[in-house]
Amino acid sequence: MDIISLAKGGTMTGRSVYHLDLNDTIIEGAAVALLPGDPGRVSEIANTAPIERAREIANKREYRSWLGYIGQTPVLVTSTGIGGPSASIAIDELAQLGVRTFLRVGTTGAIQADVNVGDVVVTTGAVRMDGASTHYAPIEYPAVAHHDVVAALLCAARELAVPARPGVTCSCDTFYPGQERYDSFTGYVPRRFQGITEEWRKLHVLNYEMEAATLLTLTSAMGLRGGCAAGVIVNRTRSEAITKADLELGEGNAVRVAALAVSYLI
């Protein structure tokens, strides 16, 4: 392990970060980052209008980074991997390099009957069913999106005629038991999660995903701007099956909305 790259201040020429394999020279002062979970989606997002002229600048573990531009302004796209722990590393290290606005773009399962596949949930606040956020702020601390990012996402969705659903998201550390899925290997959901989806539904939670609470707690606690756009790929009140067509629709809408929102934020 390279102690220099782990240390605060990094190299002689500036700061570098270990897990993302990035430094402040290569990101060219980018202050905004789009954060998908999936490294396989990074190149497509970095080439979504109005972002252009994108190229790969790092690829290590689950962290793949491309740098593109809106006009002359650099925009980073970095994958976080799945879940809070890996997302927390990405957010912390990007903040160390000077990124100040973080926009997660991902997929989600809706738990309200009127939130449809293809809609984009714009998270205003997240239920902290993750663990990573508790290492940055006590559980009483709210996981809230920055109003600038929420406004930018809603404007972008309106501009693109994509249905947007602002509201509360539940972020879990697990896809199966934490989101009360019974179609797992054992089929068993521990008692603390049995019936929890109905409770969230009654409390007007819109959706489940796995990173928003970590992102929004960290960005709020660090005094930075954070937000989350998640394309609905399944409606759990109707089906548990995630089809390729639904994935493409939900993912595609979220990516277009998030990329345009970045242009309002820079």
Ligand code: URA
């Ligand atoms: N991602 C999740 O975490 N849950 C879903 O249901 C869909 C995407």
